[in-house]
Amino acid sequence: MMLTGKQKRFLRAQAHQIKPIFQVGKSGVNENMTKQIAEALEARELIKVSVLQNCLQDRNEVAKEIEKDTNANIVQVIGSTIVLYKTSVNNPTSELPQ
Incomplete structure (x- = not known):
């Protein structure tokens, strides 16, 4: 699904108060990290990742x-x-603007 500009603006506003929960460092992105990020996205829908x-x-x-x-x-x-x-597949919480 592609996000519209309106939806991205809405999500940016929502993300403003969120702290990054993952950090990508010297080793880059690995399979274990993407698995954890996928799980976090399922639980929270909106996350921040910090690139060191x-x-x-x-x-x-x-x-x-x-x-x-x-x-x-x-x-x-x-x-x-x-x-x-x-x-989220099991528990969608965010109501995106159309």
């Missing part, structure tokens, strides 16, 4: 890799922070 300075990959590449591996949507990449959204 020692990460060898570009933050946009990191975002695309996580997006591909978790089937999430990139809401925003700002500074070293990636905001991701995925509708």
Whole structure:
């Protein structure tokens, strides 16, 4: 599902007060991390991932890799922070604007 501009704005506002719960460091994105991120997305729908300075990959590449591996949507990449959204399969909570 592609997010519309309106939905992305809505999610950015929601994400404003959230703290990053994952950090991508020197080793980059691995299978275990994407599994944990997928579980967190299922539980919360909207999360932030922080890309540390020692990460060898570009933050946009990191975002695309996580997006591909978790089937999430990139809401925003700002500074070293990636905001991701995925509708929960079992417990959808966010009501997105149309």
